[in-house]
Amino acid sequence: MILISGSSEREVVDLQQGDYEEMDQLAIARPLCKAAFRVLHAADIGIGVARAIRAALSGRPGGVYLDLPAKLFSQVVEAEAGARSLVKVIDPAPAQLPAPSAVKRALDVLKSAKRPLIILGKGAAYAQADEAIRALVEKSGIPFLQMSMAKGLLPDTHPQSAGAARSTVLKDADVVMLIGARLNWLLSHAKGKSWGESGSKKFIQIDIEPKEMDSNVAIVAPLVGDIGSCVSALLEAMGSTWPAPPADWMSAVNARKEENIAKMAPRLMKNTAPMDFHSALGALRTVIKERPDAILVNEGANTLDLARGVIDMYRPRKRLDVGTWGVMGVGMGFAIAAAVETGKPVLAVEGDSAFGFCGMEVETVCRYNLPVCIVVFNNNGIYRGTDLNPTGGSDPATTAFVKDARYDKIIEAFGGVGVHVTTPDELSRAVNKAMDSGKPTLINAVIDPAAGSESGRIGNLNPQSVLRKK
Numbered sequence: 001m002i003l004i005s006g007s008s009e010r011e012v013v014d015l016q017q018g019d020y021e022e023m024d025q026l027a028i029a030r031p032l033c034k035a036a037f038r039v040l041h042a043a044d045i046g047i048g049v050a051r052a053i054r055a056a057l058s059g060r061p062g063g064v065y066l067d068l069p070a071k072l073f074s075q076v077v078e079a080e081a082g083a084r085s086l087v088k089v090i091d092p093a094p095a096q097l098p099a100p101s102a103v104k105r106a107l108d109v110l111k112s113a114k115r116p117l118i119i120l121g122k123g124a125a126y127a128q129a130d131e132a133i134r135a136l137v138e139k140s141g142i143p144f145l146q147m148s149m150a151k152g153l154l155p156d157t158h159p160q161s162a163g164a165a166r167s168t169v170l171k172d173a174d175v176v177m178l179i180g181a182r183l184n185w186l187l188s189h190a191k192g193k194s195w196g197e198s199g200s201k202k203f204i205q206i207d208i209e210p211k212e213m214d215s216n217v218a219i220v221a222p223l224v225g226d227i228g229s230c231v232s233a234l235l236e237a238m239g240s241t242w243p244a245p246p247a248d249w250m251s252a253v254n255a256r257k258e259e260n261i262a263k264m265a266p267r268l269m270k271n272t273a274p275m276d277f278h279s280a281l282g283a284l285r286t287v288i289k290e291r292p293d294a295i296l297v298n299e300g301a302n303t304l305d306l307a308r309g310v311i312d313m314y315r316p317r318k319r320l321d322v323g324t325w326g327v328m329g330v331g332m333g334f335a336i337a338a339a340v341e342t343g344k345p346v347l348a349v350e351g352d353s354a355f356g357f358c359g360m361e362v363e364t365v366c367r368y369n370l371p372v373c374i375v376v377f378n379n380n381g382i383y384r385g386t387d388l389n390p391t392g393g394s395d396p397a398t399t400a401f402v403k404d405a406r407y408d409k410i411i412e413a414f415g416g417v418g419v420h421v422t423t424p425d426e427l428s429r430a431v432n433k434a435m436d437s438g439k440p441t442l443i444n445a446v447i448d449p450a451a452g453s454e455s456g457r458i459g460n461l462n463p464q465s466v467l468r469k470k
């Protein structure tokens with residue numbers, strides 16, 4: 001993404017003389033973006049834009065800020081000179097081929113594995129090398145996990161998908177090949193109980209950013225290059241006789257998968273009021289199964305973590321969520337952008353707190369008549385709606401919201417369709433109707449306020465009292 005912004009006059013800002021909206025925007029943007037540039041002369045606009053495009057797209061993609069001070073807008077250049085100053089950016093995201101020795105090293109490690117695992121990250125989805133990635137995964141026969149925004153790169157229902165046996169494969173694998181996935185907090189930094197015994201794994205990592213290697217644990221086989229080139233090189237070097245993973249590993253993974261899927265099934269099918277997260281998500285999972293081209297936007301805590309596990313994705317780059325930053329408030333912006341960019345229907349599954357960070361954008365959704373269906377998982381609060389003020393004072397708990405709020409009324413103020421539902425059947429009917437009609441819709445889905453847990457599924461990151469631990 002390139003953010004282009006006007007800014008106050010340099011002279012006034014730099015002397016801090018108090019301009020209208022005075023702010024040193026370039027300085028603020030610089031530590032937060034991949035690159036930040038300022039254009040002072042009209043003749044440099046072409047170069048400035050070219051630099052922004054290259055910075056945003058080449059290597060690991062990232063956000064770029066382009067600062068245009070007010071004075072620039074009044075400058076003039078001869079039309080012909082202006083046209084000549086523009087730059088056609090040739091090959092902004094050039095292929096970066098991996099070294100053949102690195103390819104061989106990675107395959108040697110992979111071949112030695114008794115319990116191999118592949119983890120696909122959103123870098124793999126961004127790379128748009130879908131066919132090559134699928135071919136690599138299938139040729140290897142190795143079970144795979146897809147990180148949240150990689151979901152759908154291969155269908156979550158693929159026979160090699162180990163999504164339903166996530167804890168088992170993370171704990172028991174001996175060789176893990178990361179494709180465009182980082183070993184950051186989303187993967188517990190490859191440390192701790194969820195990764196089994198310390199030192200029990202070897203990592204192969206494919207990434208376009210050389211500095212990513214060894215970021216958290218040692219990488220025995222780094223493979224640096226763009227994902228498409230790396231995956232193609234691996235495929236070619238694997239030849240036509242790549243051995244299948246050991247049968248005992250595959251049957252252990254499949255057994256755990258089947259067990260977990262069977263355990264989960266009745267929870268997803270319960271059709272009672274009040275809904276809990278699972279029964280409501282069970283309904284939405286069917287909606288996406290029947291509409292695999294729809295875009296799914298997702299934010300919240302329980303609403304996010306549980307939807308990630310329950311709602312299968314079937315196509316690449318159809319799931320947009322809070323990602324690595326875990327920041328609430330991205331939902332409506334994502335939904336609007338996705339609807340405008342793709343013209344496809346969007347289903348935005350929002351925790352009630354998450355929705356509060358960006359909810360006013362329903363006005364934009366209605367103004368542009370966008371095919372966005374927002375489902376607010378209304379559990380009366382952040383994580384749960386049943387918390388009490390721990391001080392015993394008369395104020396409500398900081399995590400509890402107004403009880404039984406009617407979010408559906410908000411969209412009605414702007415001419416959209418509001419629906420209030422209390423059962424999975426009602427939810428499913430309302431979503432299908434919204435997706436068929438393409439009308440801006442907000443569904444207030446009543447969720448049992450006691451159903452969620454604190455911080456959703458990342459309660460392990462909450463600070464623990466040293467006293468309580470004892």
Ligand SMILES: Cc1ncc(C[n+]2csc(CCOP(=O)(O)OP(=O)(O)O)c2C)c(N)n1
Nearest residue numbers: 300301302303327328351352353354382383
């Ligand atoms: C900008 C921002 N502020 C605060 C947080 C902390 N936070 C994480 S999840 C969450 C909201 C969770 O509540 P809700 O969306 O209602 O989800 P629920 O668990 O109730 O389904 C908050 C405030 C954040 N991630 N980002």
Ligand SMILES: [Mg+2]
Nearest residue numbers: 352381382383
């Ligand atoms: Mg909530």
